[in-house]
Amino acid sequence: MKAISLFASGGIGDLGLKHSGFDVIVANELLEDRAEVFKYNYPKTHMVVGDIWEKASEILEVTQDRLGGSPLDIIFATPPCQGMSKNGRGKLLNLCRQGLKNAVDPRNLLIIPTIEIFIKSGAHTLVMENVPEMENTFIPDSHRNGELIRIIDLIKSSLGNEFSSFIRVVEFANYGVPQNRQRLISVFTKNKILKHHIKEYGSIFPQETHSKNGYLGEKWLTVRDIISSTPPLDAGKPETAQYKEIPYHRVPLLDDEKYFWVSNTPEEKSAFDNQCINPACGFKGNPTHSSSKDENGINKVSVKTPIFCVKCHSILPRPWVKENGEYRLMKGYTSAYKRMSWDSPASTLTCNLSYACSDNKLHPSQNRVLSLYEAMKLHTISSYKFEWQRADGKKVSDKLIRELIGESIPPAGLEKILSHLSRLLNEKNKNKIFAIPIYRKQQELCL
Ligand SMILES: C[S@@+](CC[C@H](N)C(=O)[O-])C[C@H]1O[C@@H](n2cnc3c(N)ncnc32)[C@H](O)[C@@H]1O
Numbered sequence: 231m232k233a234i235s236l237f238a239s240g241g242i243g244d245l246g247l248k249h250s251g252f253d254v255i256v257a258n259e260l261l262e263d264r265a266e267v268f269k270y271n272y273p274k275t276h277m278v279v280g281d282i283w284e285k286a287s288e289i290l291e292v293t294q295d296r297l298g299g300s301p302l303d304i305i306f307a308t309p310p311c312q313g314m315s316k317n318g319r320g321k322l323l324n325l326c327r328q329g330l331k332n333a334v335d336p337r338n339l340l341i342i343p344t345i346e347i348f349i350k351s352g353a354h355t356l357v358m359e360n361v362p363e364m365e366n367t368f369i370p371d372s373h374r375n376g377e378l379i380r381i382i383d384l385i386k387s388s389l390g391n392e393f394s395s396f397i398r399v400v401e402f403a404n405y406g407v408p409q410n411r412q413r414l415i416s417v418f419t420k421n422k423i424l425k426h427h428i429k430e431y432g433s434i435f436p437q438e439t440h441s442k443n444g445y446l447g448e449k450w451l452t453v454r455d456i457i458s459s460t461p462p463l464d465a466g467k468p469e470t471a472q473y474k475e476i477p478y479h480r481v482p483l484l485d486d487e488k489y490f491w492v493s494n495t496p497e498e499k500s501a502f503d504n505q506c507i508n509p510a511c512g513f514k515g516n517p518t519h520s521s522s523k524d525e526n527g528i529n530k531v532s533v534k535t536p537i538f539c540v541k542c543h544s545i546l547p548r549p550w551v552k553e554n555g556e557y558r559l560m561k562g563y564t565s566a567y568k569r570m571s572w573d574s575p576a577s578t579l580t581c582n583l584s585y586a587c588s589d590n591k592l593h594p595s596q597n598r599v600l601s602l603y604e605a606m607k608l609h610t611i612s613s614y615k616f617e618w619q620r621a622d623g624k625k626v627s628d629k630l631i632r633e634l635i636g637e638s639i640p641p642a643g644l645e646k647i648l649s650h651l652s653r654l655l656n657e658k659n660k661n662k663i664f665a666i667p668i669y670r671k672q673q674e675l676c677l
Pocket of ligand 1 (some may be wrong): 237238239240241243244258259260261264280282283310311320340374519546628634638639
């Protein structure tokens with residue numbers, strides 16, 4: 231089956247697409263650096279580099295060329311998520327009323343060329359991946375005087391009644407990925423068999439295979455399952471911060487202050503909750519850091535969290551700022567400088583995965599963040615043949631690796647979902663309807 235991939239970046243999500251039986255004939259990505267990694271790993275795919283607004287016609291032309299008369303099955307589109315909002319229509323309306331020009335993030339409008347390409351390509355199915363917030367993100371509808379409309383509703387109204395949709399928030403840990411990562415997967419299809427499955431069985435996604443307690447299959451894969459046997463590292467000194475025999479098993483050094491906070495952080499905890507380390511005191515009851523919602527519902531961190539031990543007044547190993555010789559607690563939530571848990575899936579790996587100060591980024595017990603090698607394993611990239619190389623021969627920087635991981639979908643989870651779709655579509659070719667109504671059963675069990 232033939233697919234094209236929009237917003238393809240370095241092609242990490244495309245590993246799932248490719249390994250579930252789709253031949254990605256054309257891809258589009260704005261940024262040259264990312265496209266170069268894609269080109270190296272998918273030499274047979276035609277990569278169109280540039281802004282989708284300007285490249286829409288080229289994408290369509292190359293696709294028709296490559297298809298040579300055969301039909302296109304799927305468009306896989308993963309537009310940027312940074313503009314998607316939890317605030318929804320009310321906040322946007324307020325901002326528009328106040329005349330704020332930037333109220334609508336231009337990245338949210340990228341759905342418009344996506345729909346145009348999809349309709350013109352003739353593909354029967356559009357599969358999109360984004361953050362769950364997309365479900366509640368509004369943009370102006372140019373067909374209705376700029377009236378605000380949910381992105382999802384705009385897609386539905388642009389495609390019309392011929393299409394059915396199936397939209398779910400997927401927890402990738404439930405598909406055997408050792409990482410908690412929730413994404414909205416939306417499928418819009420005019421394919422008869424997929425429409426039949428949506429109508430009759432209420433789902434076109436496979437049954438989840440994993441859960442926190444193993445209730446519906448296996449237990450979630452944990453950080454311990456995946457990286458407990460990797461050689462230890464320590465971010466205190468250059469010679470212990472890397473393990474030369476394993477590529478990418480290296481971590482950035484922590485400066486003395488950060489190392490002091492991190493090395494005093496117990497398992498499962500944040501450095502913001504560290505207790506007294508004065509041997510003569512060792513008080514364990516200093517108030518921990520907290521946050522609460524203010525009158526506007528905005529989460530605010532406590533300003534009362536102590537930086538000095540309430541008993542002996544010695545400095546606590548908590549993230550501090552020193553101003554004019556005075557210490558104060560650094561601004562930040564308790565999820566900053568926090569250790570991941572050995573016995574849970576990794577927390578969501580973001581582009582900041584190498585920054586101790588970012589949310590839940592510390593190794594479960596060692597004094598460091600995760601190495602890129604560990605991140606590749608926890609993101610399931612290591613299960614595939616994927617090279618951190620660029621087609622132009624330039625070096626792939628660590629920053630680029632972090633961005634490609636942080637903005638992508640764990641391919642093994644996506645492969646499970648797309649393989650199921652692929653099986654359903656292939657059954658169509660054999661004129662058979664493939665389905666056991668497992669979804670209903672699963673829903674009943676959950677109830
Ligand atoms: C969420 S990431 C896609 C991740 C990718 N599917 C993967 O699995 O690795 C979104 C991508 O869209 C690209 N992008 C943003 N604006 C774009 C535009 N105007 N035209 C084409 N691509 C764009 C970004 O550079 C980014 O690589």
